[in-house]
Amino acid sequence: MSRPVLNDPSLWQVAGFINGQWCRADDGTTIDVIDPASGETLAGVAAMGAEETRRAIAAAEAAWPAWRARPTADRASLLMRWHDLMLDNLEDLALIMTREQGKPLEESRGEIRYGASFVKWFAEEARRAYGETIPAPTADRRILVLKQPVGVCGAITPWNFPNAMITRKCAPALAAGCPIVIKPSELTPLSALALAVLAERAGFPPGVINIVTGLPEGIGGELTGNPVVRKLSFTGSTRVGRLLMRQCSEEIKRLSLELGGNAPLIVFDDADIELAVAGAMASKFRNAGQTCVCANRILVQSGIHDRFVARLEETMGALKCGNGMDKGVSIGPLINDQAVEKVAAHIDDALNHGAQLVCGGVPDGHSRQVVPTLLTGVTETMRITREETFGPVAPIMRFETEEEALRMANATPFGLAAYFFTESMRRAWRVGEALEFGMVGLNTGAISMEVAPFGGVKQSGLGREGARQGLDEYFEEKAFHMGGLS
Numbered sequence: 001m002s003r004p005v006l007n008d009p010s011l012w013q014v015a016g017f018i019n020g021q022w023c024r025a026d027d028g029t030t031i032d033v034i035d036p037a038s039g040e041t042l043a044g045v046a047a048m049g050a051e052e053t054r055r056a057i058a059a060a061e062a063a064w065p066a067w068r069a070r071p072t073a074d075r076a077s078l079l080m081r082w083h084d085l086m087l088d089n090l091e092d093l094a095l096i097m098t099r100e101q102g103k104p105l106e107e108s109r110g111e112i113r114y115g116a117s118f119v120k121w122f123a124e125e126a127r128r129a130y131g132e133t134i135p136a137p138t139a140d141r142r143i144l145v146l147k148q149p150v151g152v153c154g155a156i157t158p159w160n161f162p163n164a165m166i167t168r169k170c171a172p173a174l175a176a177g178c179p180i181v182i183k184p185s186e187l188t189p190l191s192a193l194a195l196a197v198l199a200e201r202a203g204f205p206p207g208v209i210n211i212v213t214g215l216p217e218g219i220g221g222e223l224t225g226n227p228v229v230r231k232l233s234f235t236g237s238t239r240v241g242r243l244l245m246r247q248c249s250e251e252i253k254r255l256s257l258e259l260g261g262n263a264p265l266i267v268f269d270d271a272d273i274e275l276a277v278a279g280a281m282a283s284k285f286r287n288a289g290q291t292c293v294c295a296n297r298i299l300v301q302s303g304i305h306d307r308f309v310a311r312l313e314e315t316m317g318a319l320k321c322g323n324g325m326d327k328g329v330s331i332g333p334l335i336n337d338q339a340v341e342k343v344a345a346h347i348d349d350a351l352n353h354g355a356q357l358v359c360g361g362v363p364d365g366h367s368r369q370v371v372p373t374l375l376t377g378v379t380e381t382m383r384i385t386r387e388e389t390f391g392p393v394a395p396i397m398r399f400e401t402e403e404e405a406l407r408m409a410n411a412t413p414f415g416l417a418a419y420f421f422t423e424s425m426r427r428a429w430r431v432g433e434a435l436e437f438g439m440v441g442l443n444t445g446a447i448s449m450e451v452a453p454f455g456g457v458k459q460s461g462l463g464r465e466g467a468r469q470g471l472d473e474y475f476e477e478k479a480f481h482m483g484g485l486s
Contacts, residue, residue: 004095004096007092011089011092011194011197011198014044014190015046015193016046016193016212017196017209017211018055018212019055019059019062019063019210020205023046025048025049025214026049027047031046031047031189031213033100033189034336035099036333036336037332045193046213046214047213048212049214049219050218052214052219053223057152057210057226057229058228059206060180062207063205063206063207064151064179067177067178067179067205068148068177075123075177076123078202078204079171079175080119081202082202083116083120085201086167087112087113087116089198092194093112093191093194094108094109094111095108096190097111097112097162097188098324099190100189100191101159102324102332102334102368103288103332104331105325107287107324111163111164114164114448114449115164115166115167118168118450118466119171121451122171122470122471123171125172125468126471129475132144139485140484140485141483142481142482143480144479145480146480147477148478149178149474150176150178150230150475151229151230152178152179152181152228153181153233154181154182154183154229154231155169155170155182155183155234156183156233156234157169157192158185158236159187159335160287160291160335162184162185162190162192163191166192168465169233170182170209172470172471173233174208175471176471178231179209180208180209181212182211183211183216183219183220186216189213192211193211193213196209220247224244226251227251230253230254231253231256231473232254232256233255234256234257235292236258236259237259237260238259238260238414238459254473255462256462257463258292258460259460259461260292260414261294261388262297262387262416263294263296264297264409265283265295265418265419265445266300266399266409266418266419266431267298267308267420268304268402268405268420268422269303270422271422272421272423272443275443276443277311279421279441279446280295280298280312280445283445284298285372288331288332288370288391289390289393290335292417296395297385297395297408297409298394298395298396299399299405299409300396300397302398305396309376309396312374312394312396313358313359316374317359331370331372331392333367333368334390335368336368340370342391343392343393345383346387346393347375347384349382349384350378353381354377355375355377355382355395356375356377358374358375359373370392370393371392372393373393373394374394374396375395375396376396377398378396378397379397380397402427402430405431409435413458414459415437415457416437416438416455416456417437417447418439419440419445419447420441421442421443428442436458437457438454438461439454439456450467451467452466453466453469454470
């Protein structure tokens, strides 16, 4: 097995973390973690299941009374220590992430900073979890609204952002007074376990943070079926989100679901081309296109179409593909062979139905590296416009009018993110309000940050992460009526 050389070797863990203890699977089995760039096995991580998850939930339940009773300032201080440790160990955390996930090392560094920003934000926001008073209808009554922690929470996180998707869920839960059981992706568990090392070092009590590694079925079944778990947060595909929603229905659990997307990026005739190309590059090619908010469809108005395509092709030509560990690489490998097969199928289908290949092309199947691909003449009947590609392919669709662009953009069951570029303030308001998405970017390709709510509508999910709203997801509101006061 090949493992990176770390400044702090203790960050490299392969056991789960339950009740403050590092634990192997009960039956001793492991799951291989593969470097997507080289195909090497990095580690064998504990293959836990339902029984280990049940113990983690019990540990969280036992930790809950003391954790929720702890003063907010104490919880905030622990979160800030965790935040500081993340930044102190940024290089090691980034190195672990690049080896197990594949993204370029500079992107991994950015994700560590981004993930840590949520911990700092919620450490601060915990101090502002205000209730309210309501004017009573009679003089002898007072009405208060109290915010109280939901209880034991479960989190199931994806492989594409193995650090930030944990901190974005874990930090508000901990700030609100909820202990948590985390199931990281079996493809990228090492980043999660490194975070647990730092959480232990920061001083979180046993049982407050638990991480169970393994395949989804047994762990997910216990998190959804165990009545002790009051809330589940999941980031992943809509297909799995539906399954988890059904499983949680028996217990009527609180749910946060951040699911699939099909983001349009619209470029109007009056757009600043340089700004639009920069926005498209930032949105489309981050993490090799493996993000839920990346531009899946690029809609360009006829008057600017050819100039935009030419400038985008030129800019894409500067992208360097390769191993994320190598200097200057901007596009790393896709996560596994199945991801490459899906991208190839989308490109093939588009070309077979009349799209034109400007640059790039169908992967050769000999590696997980996909060359950034630009297609024109893409239509609404092609798979690439109806399904989430999750790869570095930019499909260009031509439109004539604003009304046509809005119809095309909204013609999807998904509603996570959308982007558009225009210099018209009137159009900005019209289009921004008409787009049926939970997040909209005007003249920018970056919309994800700790200070703003993140989440979708329609089949892209429920609830919000980040911002004040992200903390509220982990509170129950209690109406407290006091009578007989006169």
